[in-house]
Amino acid sequence: MSRQITYADVETGTELPVVSYPVSRLSLVKYCGASGDFNVIHWNERIAKAVGLPDVIAHGMFTMAQAGRFVTDWAGPQATVVEFGVRFSSTVVVPDDDRGASIEVSGQVDEKLADNRVAIALTARAADTKVLTRARAVVRLP
Amino acid sequence: MAINRDYVGRVFGVSEPYEVSRVKIAEFADAIGDANPVYRDRAAAQAAGHSDVIAPPTFAIVISMAGSGAALADPGLGLNYAMVVHGEQRFSYSRPITAGDVVTAQVTLTDIRDAGRNVMLTTSTEIKTVAGEHVCTAVSTIVERGA
Numbered sequence: 001m002s003r004q005i006t007y008a009d010v011e012t013g014t015e016l017p018v019v020s021y022p023v024s025r026l027s028l029v030k031y032c033g034a035s036g037d038f039n040v041i042h043w044n045e046r047i048a049k050a051v052g053l054p055d056v057i058a059h060g061m062f063t064m065a066q067a068g069r070f071v072t073d074w075a076g077p078q079a080t081v082v083e084f085g086v087r088f089s090s091t092v093v094v095p096d097d098d099r100g101a102s103i104e105v106s107g108q109v110d111e112k113l114a115d116n117r118v119a120i121a122l123t124a125r126a127a128d129t130k131v132l133t134r135a136r137a138v139v140r141l142p
Numbered sequence: 143m144a145i146n147r148d149y150v151g152r153v154f155g156v157s158e159p160y161e162v163s164r165v166k167i168a169e170f171a172d173a174i175g176d177a178n179p180v181y182r183d184r185a186a187a188q189a190a191g192h193s194d195v196i197a198p199p200t201f202a203i204v205i206s207m208a209g210s211g212a213a214l215a216d217p218g219l220g221l222n223y224a225m226v227v228h229g230e231q232r233f234s235y236s237r238p239i240t241a242g243d244v245v246t247a248q249v250t251l252t253d254i255r256d257a258g259r260n261v262m263l264t265t266s267t268e269i270k271t272v273a274g275e276h277v278c279t280a281v282s283t284i285v286e287r288g289a
Binding site (some may be wrong): 021022027030031033034035036037039040041047051052057059060061062064065066068069071072073077078080081082083084085086087088091134137 | 166189
């Protein structure tokens with residue numbers, strides 16, 4: 001059973017340690033199928049480049065999903081996400097090689113709110129560039 | 143082709159009911175690489191206080207896109223989808239999306255505005271059960287990059 005944190009455990013300012021999530025071309029193909037978002041820029045290098053992108057890019061929602069996973073893994077199974085928002089500030093370029101790319105997510109407890117809710121400020125980087133800004137989740141803890 | 147500004151404020155029709163299945167949730171969780179048992183194992187989800195397997199928070203995009211995708215593909219809007227990237231996304235949840243839910247999505251195109259050479263479109267999608275219970279509101283801003 002996963003670790004469960006409680007509202008009483010949490011202190012404002014606590015840092016959530018960085019986690020690195022890999023993203024490959026296969027990740028994007030799977031995400032296309034699972035999400036129904038088949039925009040060609042996520043799987044077709046020829047068209048991605050023709051429309052001015054450096055290469056195939058990850059779905060913004062794939063990146064947001066990694067930030068979501070970061071929050072829910074930290075908060076534990078009994079927590080529920082109440083609010084979750086991000087701004088996509090840069091693209092995650094996914095080269096067609098054996099390494100792919102990685103998304104580094106970190107966070108900090110931003111605020112303790114009423115009703116056992118806690119706001120987490122999130123940061124996500126790929127290739128040393130911030131790919132999410134104004135990223136924030138509010139979770140309700142037991 | 144220019145974006146048709148007359149679409150601001152347009153409320154699109156309620157989508158066909160979408161039945162949330164355990165299989166689809168597990169497929170989505172696999173695709174995002176999330177091994178959390180509450181997305182796959184009913185007993186684990188129930189131990190965490192849910193009635194059945196729940197979906198990852200961003201699964202709501204699957205349902206909201208089913209509605210907003212159709213809205214944004216409206217030929218009268220004039221959006222070039224190959225030039226589209228995601229600008230911003232926000233979700234407000236009344237509760238987790240849960241296996242067995244039958245939900246609909248209703249999209250409102252709330253804003254179209256210029257940002258330099260780009261055009262930003264914002265939609266707000268209400269996801270409710272067919273019984274009318276609010277589950278999630280998804281607000282998406284997409285960017286059509288200028289050529």
